[in-house]
Amino acid sequence: MSDVWSAPHHPAPVDAVVPLPGSKSLTARALVLAALADGPSRLVHPLRARDTDLMAGALRALGVGIEDDGDDWLVTPAPMRGPATVDAGLAGTVLRFFPPVAALADGPVTVDGDPRLHDRPNAGLLDGLRGLGVRIDDAGRGRAPFTVHGTGRVRGGAVEVDASESSQMVSGLLLAAARFDEGIDLTLAGALPSLPHVDMTVATLREHGVEVAATDRGWRVAPGPIAALDRVLEPDLSNAAPFLAAALVCGGRVTVPDWPAVTTQPGAQLDRLLTLMGAEAERTPEGLRVTGTGSIRPLVADLGEVSELVPVLAALAALADGPSRFTGVAHMRGHETDRLQALDEVLTAVGATVRQLPDGLEIEPGPRRPARLDSYADHRMVMAAAVLGLAIDGVEVADPGAVTKTLPDFRERWARLLGDAVGAHR
Numbered sequence: 448m449s450d451v452w453s454a455p456h457h458p459a460p461v462d463a464v465v466p467l468p469g470s471k472s473l474t475a476r477a478l479v480l481a482a483l484a485d486g487p488s489r490l491v492h493p494l495r496a497r498d499t500d501l502m503a504g505a506l507r508a509l510g511v512g513i514e515d516d517g518d519d520w521l522v523t524p525a526p527m528r529g530p531a532t533v534d535a536g537l538a539g540t541v542l543r544f545f546p547p548v549a550a551l552a553d554g555p556v557t558v559d560g561d562p563r564l565h566d567r568p569n570a571g572l573l574d575g576l577r578g579l580g581v582r583i584d585d586a587g588r589g590r591a592p593f594t595v596h597g598t599g600r601v602r603g604g605a606v607e608v609d610a611s612e613s614s615q616m617v618s619g620l621l622l623a624a625a626r627f628d629e630g631i632d633l634t635l636a637g638a639l640p641s642l643p644h645v646d647m648t649v650a651t652l653r654e655h656g657v658e659v660a661a662t663d664r665g666w667r668v669a670p671g672p673i674a675a676l677d678r679v680l681e682p683d684l685s686n687a688a689p690f691l692a693a694a695l696v697c698g699g700r701v702t703v704p705d706w707p708a709v710t711t712q713p714g715a716q717l718d719r720l721l722t723l724m725g726a727e728a729e730r731t732p733e734g735l736r737v738t739g740t741g742s743i744r745p746l747v748a749d750l751g752e753v754s755e756l757v758p759v760l761a762a763l764a765a766l767a768d769g770p771s772r773f774t775g776v777a778h779m780r781g782h783e784t785d786r787l788q789a790l791d792e793v794l795t796a797v798g799a800t801v802r803q804l805p806d807g808l809e810i811e812p813g814p815r816r817p818a819r820l821d822s823y824a825d826h827r828m829v830m831a832a833a834v835l836g837l838a839i840d841g842v843e844v845a846d847p848g849a850v851t852k853t854l855p856d857f858r859e860r861w862a863r864l865l866g867d868a869v870g871a872h873r
């Protein structure tokens with residue numbers, strides 16, 4: 448029988464400080480660049496969760512040294528070789544960042560993963576790699592499993608990429624491109640979601656001494672070495688979303704320490720978005736503090752830059768004082784699950800009226816109802832259900848272990864958030 452979690456109901460204010468582990472997106476980029484660098488690197492406070500463990504495992508399978516040193520990772524580049532078979536789990540970052548690295552290895556490398564990974568779009572990346580001179584076998588037209596036939600080098604050069612279904616296809620190509628003979632001159636063939644995540648890639652590459660220029664419709668990366676770099680990873684601001692949301696639902700305040708003053712993480716938009724939903728957000732010496740009243744304002748917004756935040760914002764919308772409308776997120780149908788469909792099902796089950804738009808959702812709060820919800824194997828759907836459970840007695844989540852994707856001890860942290868309700872801010 449699968450595990451079922453009773454999401455705690457909490458009809459009282461919260462008052463807690465919630466430290467969070469490292470960013471999934473920054474850890475994935477740091478691992479890839481450290482593996483391709485010109486010497487060893489130390490990663491301090493990397494995220495240790497399923498997605499980043501899978502990335503480390505994939506790089507190790509090619510011969511890269513990645514060792515634990517306490518909580519740090521020490522990454523030592525090495526000549527990369529196949530044959531290898533790599534498990535990408537359900538991680539978009541592994542699915543899209545790892546194949547360009549595998550193309551630089553000598554020998555065939557097969558990438559496979561969870562059943563749902565087989566549905567996640569990737570043709571833009573694989574076609575892009577082919578355009579750069581890489582041979583790939585993909586029986587499922589861009590879907591996993593596929594085999595990258597690396598020869599130890601990639602020609603590189605000009606390429607057009609359709610990344611309308613995921614920005615990660617662009618990030619994956621840019622991350623490895625300095626190691627291609629001709630670098631890359633990437634032109635976008637269509638729309639691009641999640642632009643801040645590509646900006647994060649560009650900023651991270653520049654920190655490693657890589658020359659990257661924005662062009663009319665894309666980016667150019669010059670061939671050259673990737674400098675090794677010791678780095679401290681920022682906390683994962685997208686994973687802050689459910690904890691900060693608790694202040695809006697319950698009233699009270701939640702502080703996430705070590706909130707970076709300057710960051711490329713799209714989760715930094717939480718202070719603006721939660722303010723629009725009725726909270727006060729304040730940067731204190733301790734971190735970002737969000738204070739709520741228990742009453743939530745509806746939100747009408749294009750969330751195309753911050754789609755990772757949509758499940759939690761949708762849960763807040765279902766508890767708000769009026770109807771919300773989110774647009775710009777058609778590509779979420781290709782995330783861990785079809786998130787527009789999953790959010791429709793979940794929010795309808797707890798009493799909201801939901802309308803799916805071609806690129807988003809309309810959510811009208813209704814009489815609140817208890818329900819047993821599915822996790823859809825999606826960490827962010829578990830987090831959204833947790834937020835609903837604060838206000839609705841009797842919310843259960845089947846298969847909550849999906850949170851291991853980015854926050855393995857989410858349930859313990861959630862219990863601590865509520866247990867710390869008194870006196871955490873001393």
Ligand SMILES: O=C(O)C1=C[C@@H](OP(=O)(O)O)[C@@H](O)[C@H](O)C1
Nearest residue numbers: 472613614615618640641644755
């Ligand atoms: O580059 C990254 O680290 C990510 C980019 C985004 O992907 P999409 O463009 O597919 O939304 C985001 O949703 C994902 O969680 C992480």
Ligand SMILES: C=C(OP(=O)(O)O)C(=O)O
Nearest residue numbers: 537538539540755782783
């Ligand atoms: C879309 C997400 O993940 P992935 O990196 O697997 O695409 C996410 O974490 O919200």
